[in-house]
Amino acid sequence: xxxxxxxxxxxxxxxxxxxxxxxxxxxxxxxxxxxxxxxxxxxxxxxxxxxxxxxxxxxxxxxxxxxxxxxxxxxxxxxxxxxxxxxxxxxxxxxxxxxxxxxxxxxxxxxxxxxxxxxxxxxxxxxxxxxxxxxxxxxxxxxxxxxxxxxxxxxxxxxxxxxxxxxxxxxxxxxxxxxxxxxxxxxxxxxxxxxxxxxxxxxxxxxxxxxxxxxxxxxxxxxxxxxxxxxxxxxxxxxxxxxxxxxxxxxxxxxxxxxxxxxxxxxxxxxxxxxxxxxxxxxxxxxxxxxxxxxxxxxxxxxxxxxxxxxxxxxxxxxxxxxxxxxxxxxxxxxxxxxxxxxxxxxxxxxxxxxxxxxxxxxxxxxxxxxxxxxxxxxxxxxxxxxx
Amino acid sequence: xxxxxxxxxxxxxxxxxxxxxxxxxxxxxxxxxxxxxxxxxxxxxxxxxxxxxxxxxxxxxxxxxxxxxxxxxxxxxxxxxxxxxxxxxxxxxxxxxxxxxxxxxxxxxxxxxxxxxxxxxxxxxxxxxxxxxxxxxxxxxxxxxxxxxxxxxxxxxxxxxxxxxxxxxxxxxxxxxxxxxxxxxxxxxxxxxxxxxxxxxxxxxxxxxxxxxxxxxxxxxxxxxxxxxx
Numbered sequence: 007x008x009x010x011x012x013x014x015x016x017x018x019x020x021x022x023x024x025x026x027x028x029x030x031x032x033x034x035x036x037x038x039x040x041x042x043x044x045x046x047x048x049x050x051x052x053x054x055x056x057x058x059x060x061x062x063x064x065x066x067x068x069x070x071x072x073x074x075x076x077x078x079x080x081x082x083x084x085x086x087x088x089x090x091x092x093x094x095x096x097x098x099x100x101x102x103x104x105x106x107x108x109x110x111x112x113x114x115x116x117x118x119x120x121x122x123x124x125x126x127x128x129x130x131x132x133x134x135x136x137x138x139x140x141x142x143x144x145x146x147x148x149x150x151x152x153x154x155x156x157x158x159x160x161x162x163x164x165x166x167x168x169x170x171x172x173x174x175x176x177x178x179x180x181x182x183x184x185x186x187x188x189x190x191x192x193x194x195x196x197x198x199x200x201x202x203x204x205x206x207x208x209x210x211x212x213x214x215x216x217x218x219x220x221x222x223x224x225x226x227x228x229x230x231x232x233x234x235x236x237x238x239x240x241x242x243x244x245x246x247x248x249x250x251x252x253x254x255x256x257x258x259x260x261x262x263x264x265x266x267x268x269x270x271x272x273x274x275x276x277x278x279x280x281x282x283x284x285x286x287x288x289x290x291x292x293x294x295x296x297x298x299x300x301x302x303x304x305x306x307x308x309x310x311x312x313x314x315x316x317x318x319x320x321x322x323x324x325x326x327x328x329x330x331x332x333x334x335x336x337x338x339x340x341x342x343x344x345x346x347x348x349x350x351x352x353x354x355x356x357x358x359x360x361x362x363x364x365x366x367x368x369x370x371x372x373x374x375x376x377x378x379x380x381x382x383x384x385x386x387x388x389x390x391x392x393x394x
Numbered sequence: 395x396x397x398x399x400x401x402x403x404x405x406x407x408x409x410x411x412x413x414x415x416x417x418x419x420x421x422x423x424x425x426x427x428x429x430x431x432x433x434x435x436x437x438x439x440x441x442x443x444x445x446x447x448x449x450x451x452x453x454x455x456x457x458x459x460x461x462x463x464x465x466x467x468x469x470x471x472x473x474x475x476x477x478x479x480x481x482x483x484x485x486x487x488x489x490x491x492x493x494x495x496x497x498x499x500x501x502x503x504x505x506x507x508x509x510x511x512x513x514x515x516x517x518x519x520x521x522x523x524x525x526x527x528x529x530x531x532x533x534x535x536x537x538x539x540x541x542x543x544x545x546x547x548x549x550x551x552x553x554x555x556x557x558x559x560x561x562x563x564x565x566x567x568x569x570x571x572x573x574x575x576x577x578x579x580x581x582x583x584x585x586x587x588x589x590x591x592x593x594x595x596x597x598x599x600x601x602x603x604x605x606x607x608x609x610x611x612x613x614x615x616x617x618x619x620x621x622x623x624x
Binding site for chain 2: 196216217218220221224225227228290291294295296297298299300301302382386
C-alpha cells in the first residue's frame with residue numbers, strides 16, 4: 007500500500023514530543039505513586055504538609071507539561087495526516103478508483119501511531135535513568151522517609167500503551183474522515199476551497215488591496231491548522247520560557263531546566279514543522295510568482311508575512327497564560343502551608359518577559375531567514391511539469 | 395529580435411547525463427508568431443524554458459536585442475521576466491485559492507495595469523471572474539491563464555502546448571483568441587506544440603528532433619484556428 011514505516015518515521019516531531027511528555031510525566035507521577043506507598047509512615051504534621059505540597063506540584067507539572075505536549079502531538083498528527091493525504095492525493099485517488107473502501111485505506115494509517123510508541127517507550131525508560139537523582143532532589147531536606155523507586159505498571163499502560171493505541175486509532179479515524187472526498191477530486195488534486203458568496207460590500211472593500219496582500223490573506227485562510235500551529239509554537243515558547251524563569255525561584259532549578267527544555271523542543275518542533283509545511287504547501291504558488299517576475303522578497307511577504315502578527319499574538323497569550331497559571335499554582339500549592347513556611351511572592355517578571363521577547367524575535371527571524379533561503383532555492387521548474 | 399546562439403542543455407550527471415538541446419542556434423523576429431514543433435522528448439519545451447529565462451543553458455548565448463539573458467543574475471532575470479515575458483502553460487498553473495479575477499490581477503499588477511477588467515471581459519469570463527479555478531472548466535481555466543499573461547502586457551508571449559489539455563471545440567476557440575490577440579497587439583509569440591495542424595497557424599515553423607533543429611519553415615499564408623485540422 008501507500009503508507010510504510012518510512013512515513014511513520016518522518017513524524018520525528020511527534021516522537022520527540024511523546025518522548026518529552028512521557029519522560030516528564032513518568033518522572034513526577036512515578037514519584038507520586040511511590041510517595042503513596044510511604045503515606046502511612048508520615049507521623050508529623052510538617053511531613054503531611056510537605057507531602058501534600060510535593061504531590062500537588064507533581065500533579066500540576068505532569069498535567070501542565072504532559073497535557074500541553076499531548077495536545078500539540080494531537081494537532082501535529084492531524085496536521086501531518088492532512089498534509090499526507092494532500093500530497094498523496096493521486097495515489098489515494100487511484101486506490102479509491104480501483105475499489106478500495108475509505109475504511110480499508112484509512113486502516114493503513116494506524117502505522118502513524120508507531121511514532122508515538124517510539125517516543126513514549128524511550129521516554130518512559132529513560133526517565134528511570136534520572137529518577138534516582140530526581141527522588142533525592144525532591145526530598146533533599148530529608149523531611150520524608152526514604153522513597154524507593156518502583157516500576158508502576160499502571161503508568162506504563164497509561165503513558166505508553168494507551169497513547170500509542172489512541173494515536174493509532176485517531177490516525178485511522180481522521181484519515182477515514184479526510185478520505186471522504188470524491189475520487190475525481192483526489193485524482194485531479196483539486197483542493198478543498200470554501201466557496202464564499204461575493205457581495206457588493208466585500209467586493210468594494212477588497213478592490214483597494216494589492217494582489218500580494220490578497221494572496222497573503224488567502225494563504226492564511228486556506229491553512230487554518232497552520233495558523234494554529236504558528237500561534238501555538240509562539241504560545242509555548244513564551245509561556246514555557248517565562249515560566250522556567252519563575253520556576254527557578256518558586257520551585258527548583260531542576261523544574262526550571264525541565265520546563266525550559268520542553269519549551270524549546272515544543273516551540274522549535276512546531277515552528278519548524280509549520281514553516282516547512284508552508285513552503286511545501288505553497289511550492290507551486292511560489293514558483294508561479296517567480297515565473298511571473300515577483301521577487302523573492304515579494305514571495306516571502308505574500309506567503310509568510312501573515313504569520314508574523316499571529317506569532318506575536320501567540321506570544322502575548324502565552325505571557326498572560328503563564329502569569330495566571332503561576333499565580334493560581336502558587337495559591338494552590340502553598341495554600342496548605344499556612345505559616346509553617348515562607349510563601350514566595352509571585353509577580354509579573356518584566357525582565358524575563360523582555361529577555362523572552364528578544365529571544366523569540368531572534369528565533370522567529372532566524373527560522374524566517376531559513377525559509378527565505380528555501381524560497382530562493384525553490385526551482386521554477388517545479389511548475390514546469392511538462393518540461394522535457 | 396531574439397538571438398539564440400549555440401545553446402546546449404543537459405540533465406543528469408556522469409553516465410545518466412542526457413543532452414536535451416544540442417547546439418541550437420536561431421533567430422526570432424519581433425512580432426513574429428513562431429511554432430516549435432516536435433514529438434515528445436524532442437527538446438521543444440526545454441528550448442522554450444531556456445529561451446524564456448526559466449532555466450539556464452549549460453552553454454551558449456541568448457540575447458533580446460542588446461540585452462544578453464545568459465549574463466543576468468537571478469534577480470535581474472526575474473526582473474526581466476516581469477517586464478518582458480508572459481507565459482501560458484497547458485496545465486494553466488492558476489493559484490487555487492484565488493478567484494479568476496485575482497489570478498489575472500497577479501499578472502496585471504506587475505505591469506501596473508489597472509484595466510485588466512477589459513481583458514477578463516475580452517476572454518469572455520466577466521460572468522465567472524469571481525469563481526475559483528476548481529469551479530471552472532478546462533477551457534475557462536486556460537482563458538484565465540491567457541488573461542493573466544496578457545494583463546502583464548508582455549513583449550514576448552511563450553506558450554507551452556496552450557491547447558494541449560483542451561477538447562477540440564475549446565481548443566480551437568482558445569487558439570483563435572490567441573491568434574487574434576497576436577494580430578491586434580503585435581507581440582512576439584513562441585508556441586510549443588506536438589500538433590502539426592496547429593503549426594499551420596504560425597508565420598515560422600521550427601521543427602525539432604532529438605534536441606536539434608531539423609527544419610525551419612516560413613509560412614506565407616498562416617491559417618486560422620478554424621481552417622486547420624485537429
